[in-house]
Each structure stands twice: as structure tokens, then as C-alpha cells.
Amino acid sequence: MKGAVIVIPTYNEAENVRWLVPAILDSLEGAGWRAVVLVVDDSSPDGTADVVRGIATLRPGIDLLQRPGKLGIGSAYIDGFRRALEEYGWAEYVCEMDADGSHPPETLLEMLEHAEHSGADVVIGSRYVPGGGWVEGPIHRVLVSRGANLLARISTGVEVRDATSGFRVIRTSALRRVIDRLNALWSGYIFQVQLLYLLHEAGCRIEEHPLRFLPRRAGKSKLGTCEIARYASWCLRIILGRIMKG
Ligand SMILES: Nc1nc2c(ncn2[C@@H]2O[C@H](COP(=O)(O)OP(=O)(O)O)[C@@H](O)[C@H]2O)c(=O)[nH]1
Ligand SMILES: [Mg+2]
Structure with missing residues (x-):
């Protein structure tokens, strides 16, 4: 049986995990996959962890x-990946997914099947390939995302349209190739670009799958201006380094 561990980082996502975690398991198990959803919660004040513990008593795989x-x-993600590789040796894939409902469980299934059929090491849920896009994306969010992708592409040189997407299927064999180098990565949102860069440098085959990115269902975004500044500072540092080297 094909297997996947879906790592979901959470901070104040109690209302979302309640429906999302069972929906992921229903979708994957319904298609014959063995799956574990691993929620990595940072002691959210809204009791996200308690909700997860509650649903874990009702069914396995959480x-x-x-x-x-x-x-x-x-x-x-770094802590979640380590746990996934250590505890779930049967899984061929480790996935990244947001808790807020922006990433539909049906698309996760498509991305896993995409990886199975194509043999790709990484499949990214992408808003910027034909068939993908924003569903009701507020203009400022779309602009931030476009700008972030432009910076990511200039700094890393990786030819991926949606380098900042946090919706990914990664073959465990590919993740093992880079796992010892993850400690050097940053803790914030730029992590996604840094990880993509590492996977690319490790010779992984990276493909994109159309994602219809939905609005967050409940709660608030955690992407603040500090995070955006940190993100841009990493990209600019890499770009400047390149220019200095000539
Ligand atoms: N564990 C953990 N999860 C986080 C943290 N920051 C954001 N997240 C989660 O990361 C995912 C993406 O965050 P979100 O706020 O939706 O970012 P946005 O989609 O860019 O607005 C969500 O599931 C968040 O709950 C954090 O510091 N710790
Ligand atoms: Mg979100």
C-alpha cells in the first residue's frame, strides 16, 4: 500500500483542524492510501492541540x-519531518500542507498520484501553472505572493513558478538526502524557498501541479510584515552575494 505522512504546522487553527484532518484521511484512505496526519502545534492559545487529541481518540492515523x-x-516543518522519517518508515512521501483550508484535500490526493505516475521527487501545489490560481485572492495578498516568487526566482535561480507554496509532496528518499542540512535553514516563511533550493541542489526532480488556492476558512493569517521583511532580507542577501562574486 502506498503511504504518506502529512505534516501540518498549526498556530491557532482549532476551528480548521476539526474538519480538515478527518477530510484528509477520508480522501487518501478512500483512494487506497495509508496516511498519517502529523500536526505540529506551537501550544496554540486557542486549544488546537486539544482538538487534535480529541479527534485522535476517534480514529487512527492522527x-x-x-x-x-x-x-x-x-x-x-523541520521537527515534523524528523518525526515523520523516524516514526513512519513505511511512508514513501512526506507532505507539507497548511491547516487553514487554503489547500484542498482532493488536490493533495492529485499531487500524490502525480508523484506516483511521474516519478518526480517533489510535487508542488502551484497557483501559477495553467489550471491553478487564487480563488477570491485579495489583491494585496496576490501582489505579496508574486513579489515573493520573483525574489525567490532571482535569488535561487530555481525555475519553479510557485516557490513559496507551502503545499508540497516530497519523496522520502529525497527528503533523506537533505535532512541533515535542514538545521541551517531559517525558522520563518523563507524556509520554503530555502528547502526548495536545497532539494534542487541535491538533484531532485521538481514538478508543479495546479492548485486552486482557497481563502482561509477561519482564524487569521500569521504572515506579518516582520516575516515579509525577513523573507526579503534573505533573498537580497543571496542576490548581493552573487553580484559581489561577479
Ligand atoms: N507550528 C507553527 N505553525 C505556524 C506558525 N506560523 C504559521 N503557522 C501555520 O502555517 C500555516 C500557514 O500559515 P498562514 O497563516 O495560513 O499563512 P498565509 O497562508 O501565508 O497567510 C498555517 O497552518 C499556520 O497555522 C508557527 O510559528 N508555528
Ligand atoms: Mg493561509
Whole structure:
């Protein structure tokens, strides 16, 4: 049986995990996949972890990694990936997914099937390939995303249209190639671009799959101006480094 661990970082997503976690398991198990959803929660004040514990008593396939405080989305993925590789050796894929409903579970299934059929090491849910896009995306969010992608492409040189997407299927064999180098990555949103760069440098085959990116269902975005500034500072540093080298 094909297997996947879906790592979901959460901070104040109680209303969302309640429906999303069972929906992912229903979708994948219904298509013959073995799946575990691993929620990495940073002791959310809204009790996200309690909701996850509650639904975990009702069905198998749900795991929770609780951390002492808000340590960042990047570091949540690093801890989640380590746990996924250590505890779930049967899984061929480790996935990244947001908790807020922007990433539809049906698309995750399509991305896994895409990886199975194409043999790609990484499949990214992409808003910027034909068939993908924003569903009711507010203009400022779309502009931030476009700008972030432009910076990502100039700094890393990786020819991926949606380098900032946090919706990804990664073959475990590919993740193992870079896992020892993840400690050097940053804890915030730039982690996604840094990880993509590492996977690219490790010779992974990276493909994109159309994603219809939905509005967040409940709660608030955690992407603030500080995060955007940190993101841009990393990209500019890499670009300047390139220019200095000539
Ligand atoms: N564990 C953890 N999860 C986080 C943190 N920051 C954001 N997230 C989660 O990362 C995912 C993406 O965040 P979101 O606020 O939707 O970002 P946006 O889509 O760019 O607005 C969501 O599931 C968040 O709950 C964090 O510091 N720690
Ligand atoms: Mg979101």
C-alpha cells in the first residue's frame, strides 16, 4: 500500500483542524492510501492541540507534536519531518500542507498520484501553472505572493513558478538526502524557498501541479510584515552575494 505522512504546522487553527484532518484521511484512505496526519502545534492559545487529541481518540492515523511556544513555521516543518522519517518508515512521501483550508484535500490526493505516475521527487501545489490560481485572492495578498516568487526566482535561480507554496509532496528518499542540512535553514516563511533550493541542489526532480488556492476558512493569517521583511532580507542577501562574486 502506498503511504504518506502529512505534516501540518498549526498556530491557532482549532476551528480548521476539526474538519480538515478527518477530510484528509477520508480522501487518501478512500483512494487506497495509508496516511498519517502529523500536526505540529506551537501550544496554540486557542486549544488546537486539544482538538487534535480529541479527534485522535476517534480514529487512527492522527499524530500530534506539541512544542512549547511559537517557534516558526520553518522549524515546525523541520521537527515534523524528523518525526515523520523516524516514526513512519513505511511512508514513501512526506507532505507539507497548511491547516487553514487554503489547500484542498482532493488536490493533495492529485499531487500524490502525480508523484506516483511521474516519478518526480517533489510535487508542488502551484497557483501559477495553467489550471491553478487564487480563488477570491485579495489583491494585496496576490501582489505579496508574486513579489515573493520573483525574489525567490532571482535569488535561487530555481525555475519553479510557485516557490513559496507551502503545499508540497516530497519523496522520502529525497527528503533523506537533505535532512541533515535542514538545521541551517531559517525558522520563518523563507524556509520554503530555502528547502526548495536545497532539494534542487541535491538533484531532485521538481514538478508543479495546479492548485486552486482557497481563502482561509477561519482564524487569521500569521504572515506579518516582520516575516515579509525577513523573507526579503534573505533573498537580497543571496542576490548581493552573487553580484559581489561577479
Ligand atoms: N507550528 C507553527 N505553525 C505556524 C506558525 N506560523 C504559521 N503557522 C501555520 O502555517 C500555516 C500557514 O500559515 P498562514 O497563516 O495560513 O499563512 P498565509 O497562508 O501565508 O497567510 C498555517 O497552518 C499556520 O497555522 C508557527 O510559528 N508555528
Ligand atoms: Mg493561509
